[in-house]
Amino acid sequence: MPVDFSLCLTAAFLLLSPVGAVISNRRAGSPILYTASLLFSAALAGNALAFLISGGEPSTDVLPLGIPWMGAHFREDALSAVFIVVINLGAAGASFYALGYGRHEQEPRRVIPFYPAFLAAMNLVVLADDAFSFLLSWEFMSLSSWALVMAHHRAPANVRAGFVYLVMASFGTLALLLAFGLLAGPDGNYAFDAIRGSGRAAAHSWLVLLLILLGAGSKAGIVPLHVWLPLAHPAAPSHVSALMSGVMTKVAIYGFIRIIFDLVGAPEWWQGMAVLVLGGITAVIGVLYALMEHDLKRLLAYHTIENIGIIFIGLGLALAFRSNGMPAAAALSLTAALFHVFNHSLFKSLLFFGSGAVLNSTGARDMEQLGGLIHRMPQTAVAFLVGCVAISALPPLNGFASEWMTFQAILLSPSLPQWGLKLSVPATGALLALSAALAAACFVKAFGVTFLGRPRTARAAAAIETDIFSRLTMFIWAGLCVLFGVLPALAIDAIGPAVLGLLGARLAPQLPISWYLLVPISENRSSYDGLLVFLFIALSALFTAIAVHWLGSRAIRRSAIWDCGFPDPSPLAQYTAGSFAQPIRRVFGTLVFHAHEQVVIPAPGDVAPARFHVTLQDPAWDGIYAPLASAVSFAAGRLNVLQFLTIRRYLTLVFVTLVALLVVLAIWT
Amino acid sequence: MDLILAFATQGVQMLLVAAAAPLFTGAVRKIKSRLMRRVGPPVLQPYRDLARLMRKEAVAAANASWLFRATPYLVFAATWVAAALVPTFATGLAFSWTADLIAIIALLGSARFFLALAGIDIGTSFGGIGSSREMLIASLAEPAMMMIIFVLALIAGSTQLSNIAGFMASSAVGLRVSLGLALIALIMVAIAENARIPIDNPATHLELTMVHEAMVLEYSGRHLSLIELSASLKLLLYVSLIACVFTPWGLAPADSGPIAWLTGIAAWLLKLLVAAFALALFETSIAKMRVFRVPEFLGAALMLGLLGALLRFVSAGF
Incomplete structure (x- = not known):
């Protein structure tokens, strides 16, 4: 069955991880590992694609793992298969690319063991068929990718990226955990089949949507939960960046679709x-x-x-x-x-x-x-x-x-x-x-x-x-x-x-x-033909080139740069990224980022260079995260006194909390 | 036999737009000169310019890449294909279902993308300023255009231009507020997209305010000739687009014979003449605006388009 095949290969990825840790300091370690990853992911993608094309029935499997009385449920249906193709096509590309790119890696031991674990985790998320396995795989995916983000941990920017990522990832998992709690109910069964049938979602539909948007949305990068993404994705080695940006965000989309479209239903x-x-x-x-x-x-x-x-x-x-x-x-x-x-x-x-x-x-x-x-x-x-x-x-x-x-x-x-x-x-x-x-x-x-x-x-x-x-x-x-x-x-x-x-x-x-x-x-309404548009452009460009070269001139002369007669030999005189974006910064940036430009021109006679400063404010950081961080810091400062109490007082606190919870429970029911 | 005829009419359309584009540009220049009490160049002058440029050797900067040399052909091909898909004298041509209005506008976007890249290729400040401003204008004009497409598509129930034109020619259309808003917005977008006054001045050089001309400053010879021909084609495309949607009279329907096509061509040429007069009159009576006023101009077009689309969403009666 497809799901067993996928699970076996995912397990192979997991086994590859400790193998990678052993062989990572060998010369041949990185090629062996990336070749193996390439083969496994190609097999996974091929199997899922065959499943999609043949239009097979969903297949399920229960492994005696996880919560003892429940086991770990796995299922491969068409939606999982689409995402398995996306994940493993990206993984195959990244592995093949890393056969060359990985050779330049300064610290292969910090990359190689975590790479197959990351691939396994992403596959497990889309295969999971109960809330427990889903959350476990989700968190495993966050942690293994966090380890890859921290591969070059000596750069201070990467350490900060890793920290922000870890905070946001745990926050996202917490939101998902609560959402599953709402979906399954107090006596609930956490298998997806049971959630699908329970119809409990309707009662708290707005809260579930909010929690899923927080959980899956923070992983996918919805504004304003996106702040970790531009820090963490670039910090990783480039083939991992490709996986995180191109593939892991898609796993988050899968989580959203699976829960909102499939589990919650109407x-x-x-x-x-x-x-x-x-x-x-x-x-x-x-x-x-x-x-x-x-x-x-x-x-x-x-x-x-x-x-x-x-x-x-x-x-x-x-x-x-x-x-x-x-x-x-x-x-x-x-x-x-x-x-x-x-x-x-x-x-x-x-x-x-x-x-x-x-x-x-x-x-x-x-x-x-x-x-x-x-x-x-x-x-x-x-x-x-x-x-x-x-x-x-x-x-x-x-x-x-x-x-x-x-x-x-x-x-x-x-x-x-x-x-x-x-x-x-x-x-x-x-x-x-x-x-x-x-x-x-x-x-x-x-x-x-x-x-x-x-x-x-x-x-x-x-x-x-x-x-x-x-x-x-x-x-x-x-x-x-x-x-x-x-x-x-x-x-x-x-x-x-x-x-x-x-x-x-x-x-x-x-x-x-x-x-x-x-x-x-319907054809009356709209149609588009990429093949013909492509052929038309290619043929008419070819036809034009032949006609112009045949009827007109085919001579070309290389000369100095023209630039209206005043070329500046310094390459610094050309347009930069900053100057290219300047008109758009003026039009949109003032609105969104409070962009502010300042030109400092020295007094006449002064030979100091003129200076140009642009300041941008990130609305998400300034509006949400900075106040949140200072609130947390304030609360932590106030609660600091609790750190130095005697054991008697701690026991009293525990007792008071217990009583308070019981009272709440008594009033609630 | 039918297939050959269908291919032939599509071929006629392609040759027709390519042949008529410099004529329209020449006519606008002539009328403008006459309005300014100048004699002006002959109407056929653009053909002579293009032929002269074709025959000259091309001069490229020493560090020009293959992209710089390939861009004129790509830009011309994309613009030509787009122009061939807009109905001029007949609707329902053989390949009209290949791309709808959204795809036609996006094809022009592809052409602009490569032209802007070519502007940066040499590494000069003029090229950069042109590319950067061109992309700013496009970033506002494209959403405005998309809103116009929304209005037209919601009225006609289709994004295929042939169907839209067919619907507009029928009696079902009537007088609508949203159509009026779309027309004004479309004219504003067309002015901006074709670098006409008051957004840009096609006749200017050596001015810090120029956009399109700054971008293609390094081009010469056959390359420049192709880029100028593409610019003329794009102008003709927008005029044909406005004509086929808002004045669909005389358009030959899908299954008509050569006589209907001939009247279609005559009607189209007449519409072009009227458009040339209107454009020349507009350009002579208005001054060019500062670059940073352009977002206000295009923002107005976007809002008009959005208002039209909202009206259509709210009620089918508008």
């Missing part, structure tokens, strides 16, 4: 609205953060927040349609969200691989120190460019296909009866369009400042092309981005069974439609 319309609006805000704020950021890996991490927002818009729409009994529209929204989950895992991994190659080759993550890498690392540049086009939602690549489907879902929503939805859906549509347009600006900046122009430092000028494994991985992933852009039907049809299982409806199979056309509702 939603209310305002739940859809809350998720939808939260998604829209997250998308725009995430991309604005990314625009203000000039560290390449942090920019990518911030940009993950935007994509999470887009996915949550799709999920919110699906909830809204479902609550109004419109299964076809809900299926379209959920398919769009799941397709974007898959697409984002592809291009975000690709971009992190590229940033890792740049980091390896130049030692710099700050874009202001890079530039001109397209000449020094031409192959990395091509793959990174494909990732940039895909993530900016530009046709004919895959990012556009899933955003296009989300827009089609939005256009179905005027038939929703509730006023709150009638007003919030078009506003969210505007936010989605805004975030897509800003994403394009963000990636013009990311690619342009890093790879184009002239090198800004000697390090950038001395960069060399990265190793063969990294390049191969990036090209395969770039190829996948193109493949699912021109043939989106491949992914959409594979997602179909998962949507059918959750909503009882799915999109009509798209592959049989002639010319690989994508028709979400």
